[in-house]
Amino acid sequence: MIAYFVACYPNFEKSLEIIKKSIDAGVNICEIGFPTQEASGEGIIIKNAHDHCLQRNVTLKDTIKLAKAVRNYNNDVGIILMGYMSNIFKYPIKNFVSDLASVDADGCLVVDAPHELREENELRNLMNKKNLSLIKLVAPTTKEERLKKLSNLFSGWVYSLNFSGISGSKSANLEDVKNMIKKIKTYTDLPVCSGFGIKTPGDAKKMTQTGCDGVIVGSSIVEYIGKNLNDTKLPKNVGNIIKTFVEELR
Amino acid sequence: MSTEKIKNSLKTGSDKDGYFGEYGGIAAGENLMNNLEELKKAFEAAIKDKKFLDEFAYYCKHWIGRPSPIYFAERITNKIGGAKIYFKQEHLNHTGSHKPTNTLFQVLLAKRMGKKKIICESGAGQHWSAAAATAAKFGMPIVGVMGKIDCARVNQNLIKAKHYGGKLKIVEGSLREAITAAIKEWSNNPDYYYLIGSTCSSSPFVDIVRYAQSIIGKEMREQFMELEGKLPNEIIACAGAGSNFTGSIFEFLDEPEIKKVVVEAEETAALTNGTKGIQQGMVTKFLQSDDGSKSLGGSSLGAGIMYYGISPQLAHLKDIGAIEASTANDKELLETYKLVAQNEGIGISFEPAAAVTEALKRAKGKPKDYIICATACGRVEKDLDVIERLIGKDFE
């Protein structure tokens, strides 16, 4: 199970507690999103969480710090930073990669950085040198010819998008997902994880029938956090929710 | 022209990766990549198709009313004392700005691609009303996205677009937010045609809009040769993201003796004050926080030039010294509007008032045979309420 968290949402300490409890509950990979204003791939739920953090001046630097704290807590969990090119470019790219390596994260995923973007090439080359994975996405709109090209660039695992659209906006169609995972797997031996539109433990269970190697849950966790920002038991409760997902995936 | 000159021509589109020098490119999500590839192929094929280009030319003439005339602003020229000031009268186009040339081109392209529905963004609503008119003309449903700040001040355009059958979605903010929201709509509906309003976002949009709008400069060349027997010494136009400016100067890019000056709103002058970054689908200059997480910039009366980024092609052209950049503030826009209305009987909108402001500054003291052409890219209707509220009493 892969869970997406918005870094420092609602604040650094609580966010760290939430991630710790999620690791205790059995999350395999933590995707830690760094907030940015544009967030062109995000639906209203994740966008609101980004805005909450931006108002509190959360930066990519804070996200790196959070990743370090998560690594200090657990040596085995996968840590992937997720976000947009804007912040990485300004960090700048070279320092971002060395910081990513120094906090012992596993890689990152950049929503708006196709391999056609020269700055993506720069990022990917530097990450490869440090044995970090730049996770690539495949969308339902990705044509076979492009998938073939992409498969040469896959690293770590493959993020398979269950629908074309922004996060949290639609539901996944099981048949479509099945076909897509099958198609991707003809081009790679790396794990293929299925994300977008997985809202409940029931959804996650259904996804296991598609042949995917993992599921990514984002909006529904972020939504729960958003609705319970001031609840002192928030980290524990998120852990419990994660547990219900993990149990369905066993 | 020598072959050497052609070899180093600036009159080219983006390179194979969609860059202009170090700016441009494609910073889009994976689910839009197929659309962008498809669009690039369709665009490249369309501009080699004589039938397509003839159709574009036909409607440019008979539906938009092109060519838009050039006009010698004689009374202003005499008042300033110096260079001859001309306007390229883009405000006389159907729907009142340079925008319909681009919407016509792209709706024809959408039709050629077999697209059935259109989505677009807009700042000042000039693109929105032009896009809705064009969509109506070709029987295509259209959805537009605009920011609340702009909707509150350009009501005329919203009413017009509604009458043409456009459906508008309103989001918080202004053009920046409208572009992001339109891209999200497009992600959700990849079968739509995304009709962008300016020279911004991912490749090939910058090339497509530039191609359509460069008709402005081509007309200017013919018109000046006919009327003055020579070309203008300076060409000035305003820029939000830069389509009317790019359209005005592209024709003359290999003629460095002609000065090309782009004028941004002082409050959102990305070319002058921005830093390189990657947002809104492209690498270019933005007004942004040091860490790239937030946009900066203030508010301008000119809704169409209140944009925190700039065309990547213009960022490149400025870096290599092929164009100059300047700014105009709200006070200047109002004064220039008034001067043009009272002396030439022409109501220009706030955006071209930025260009004319710069033209006035540069004309002063120049020789009498020096020609400055400012692109008057919009008519005042959308801004009348704001002007009346701010300086209506000046006219009483």
Ligand SMILES: Cc1ncc(COP(=O)(O)O)c(C=O)c1O
């Ligand atoms: C009248 C007018 N002029 C200029 C602009 C700026 O657009 P661009 O920079 O693409 O020329 C706009 C944009 O909405 C406009 O409405």
